[in-house]
Amino acid sequence: MKVGILGGGRMGAGIAHAFLTSPDAASRHDVVVVERDEELRDAAAQRIRESLSRSIDRGVIDGSLEEAISTLRASTDIQDFADCDLVIEAVPEDRALKSEALALVESVLSEDAALASNTSSISIEALAASLMRPQNFLGLHFFNPVPSSSLVEVVSGSATDPALIERARGWVEALGKTPIVVRDAPGFASSRLGLVLALEAIRMLDAGVASAEDIDRAMELGYRHPMGPLRTTDVVGLDVRLGIAEELYATLGERFAPPALLRQMVADGRLGRKSGEGFYRWDDA
Numbered sequence: 001m002k003v004g005i006l007g008g009g010r011m012g013a014g015i016a017h018a019f020l021t022s023p024d025a026a027s028r029h030d031v032v033v034v035e036r037d038e039e040l041r042d043a044a045a046q047r048i049r050e051s052l053s054r055s056i057d058r059g060v061i062d063g064s065l066e067e068a069i070s071t072l073r074a075s076t077d078i079q080d081f082a083d084c085d086l087v088i089e090a091v092p093e094d095r096a097l098k099s100e101a102l103a104l105v106e107s108v109l110s111e112d113a114a115l116a117s118n119t120s121s122i123s124i125e126a127l128a129a130s131l132m133r134p135q136n137f138l139g140l141h142f143f144n145p146v147p148s149s150s151l152v153e154v155v156s157g158s159a160t161d162p163a164l165i166e167r168a169r170g171w172v173e174a175l176g177k178t179p180i181v182v183r184d185a186p187g188f189a190s191s192r193l194g195l196v197l198a199l200e201a202i203r204m205l206d207a208g209v210a211s212a213e214d215i216d217r218a219m220e221l222g223y224r225h226p227m228g229p230l231r232t233t234d235v236v237g238l239d240v241r242l243g244i245a246e247e248l249y250a251t252l253g254e255r256f257a258p259p260a261l262l263r264q265m266v267a268d269g270r271l272g273r274k275s276g277e278g279f280y281r282w283d284d285a
Contacts, residue, residue, distance in 0.1 A: 002030040004087035006105055008044020008074065010237075010274060011118055012090035014146025017051045020068055021061045021147075023176040032073045032080050045074040055147060082108045086171070088140055090118040093243040098122060099130045106131050114164055116140040120191045121244040123251075124157035124184040134159035138168060141188060144236055153188050154181045186251040191244050194232070198241060199259060201229040205279070206261040212279040230279040234272035242266050 003019045005012045012033060019029045033048070035041040052068045055061045061068065073080070081087050087109065091101050098117060106115055115137045117127055128134035139155025152172045156165050165181060172179035182188045187195060201215050209215070216228020233241050242263065248256035265271075265278065272278030 001085045002032070002083060004081040004084035004105075005031065005033045005090055006078075006081075006087060006101055007090040007092075008033045008035050008040065008047060009090065009092075010047070011142065011144060011146065012088075013044055013047040013051060014144065015088055015090060015118065015142055016048050016072065017055070017147045018142070018175050018177070020048075020052065020072055021055065022174055030071045030073075032075055032084065034075050034078055034080060036076065038076055041074045041076050045072070048072060048074075051147060060147075078104060079108055081105055082110070084109065084113055086114045086116065088116045088118055093120060093122065093240060093247075095122050095126060095247075099127055102127055102137075103130045106133065112136070114138070114167070116168075118142055120240065121187050121247045123186065124155050124160070128157050128159060135161045136164065138164055139182075139184070139188070140168065140172075141190070143190070150178050151190070152177050152179050153190055154179045155184055155188055156181060157184045187244065187248050192248065192252075194229075195241065195244055195248060195256065198229045198233045199245060199256065199262075202233070202259045202262050205230065206259060234278035234280055234282065236272070237274055238262060238271045238278050239266050 005016050016031050016033050019031050033044050035044050049069060053065050056065060087105050089098060089101050089105060091097055098119060102115060102117060109115060113136065117139050118141060119139055120141055124139045128137050131137055134157060137157065138160045139153065141153035141155060143149035143151055154165060154168045154172065169179045186192065204210065204215055205212055212230045216231050219225040219228045242258055245256055245258040249258065269275055270277045273282045276282050
């Protein structure tokens with residue numbers, strides 16, 4: 001199977017890593033990553049190489065880097081998706097941008113190719129409205145960091161072919177990850193639940209209830225969460241959390257209103273791990 005990925009940022013590169021290093025050798029697919037210009041293309045290829053190299057150094061995957069990237073191609077030409085069996089869109093979490101990108105990708109795909117969005121909150125129905133073949137479209141919500149995350153949400157729109165959902169389960173399982181199937185609803189399952197906790201933790205921090213460290217410890221030690229809501233927000237990206245909050249605020253109401261502190265931190269460029277600073281300082285940005 002040939003897999004295409006539109007966008008080679010942190011999420012797109014992680015998805016490429018997953019398909020290149022599936023524990024099922026038969027599921028290590030040909031992967032093409034398409035970016036909008038040569039600079040971004042080269043940055044995406046380097047990001048994937050570095051991710052694969054770290055996994056090899058830790059013994060997470062076997063073989064050499066050359067073997068791991070032997071079926072990878074980075075490109076700036078959308079036509080390179082023409083012979084793909086599956087293309088996953090992984091552009092920023094903006095409804096208009098995603099709709100435009102998906103329609104462009106679909107225009108070069110074969111009639112039986114599958115098209116997916118890695119959206120974490122935007123309605124699959126809304127994104128499908130710009131497509132000619134909504135039956136071939138679904139959500140595949142991967143989690144950051146993709147290589148070490150176990151979960152993928154498989155999101156079904158009203159027009160999505162049920163057979164495609166079953167095929168998607170198989171793709172996810174072949175990657176060594178666990179699929180959950182969710183019908184199209186604001187925030188799906190994970191983003192909606194995770195955001196409630198994160199927004200309240202931000203409000204508590206802003207009100208001086210406790211430090212970021214102690215708010216996180218309350219959930220880690222008291223409720224056995226592997227990572228507290230503020231540290232998780234740093235890993236996800238404060239800009240991503242804000243985008244999800246805006247989407248759910250518009251659809252589900254006041255309880256998802258983004259706190260002023262979140263807006264200010266994003267405006268200041270304190271985006272979490274990827275910028276080096278959020279609620280914590282990060283040395284591996």
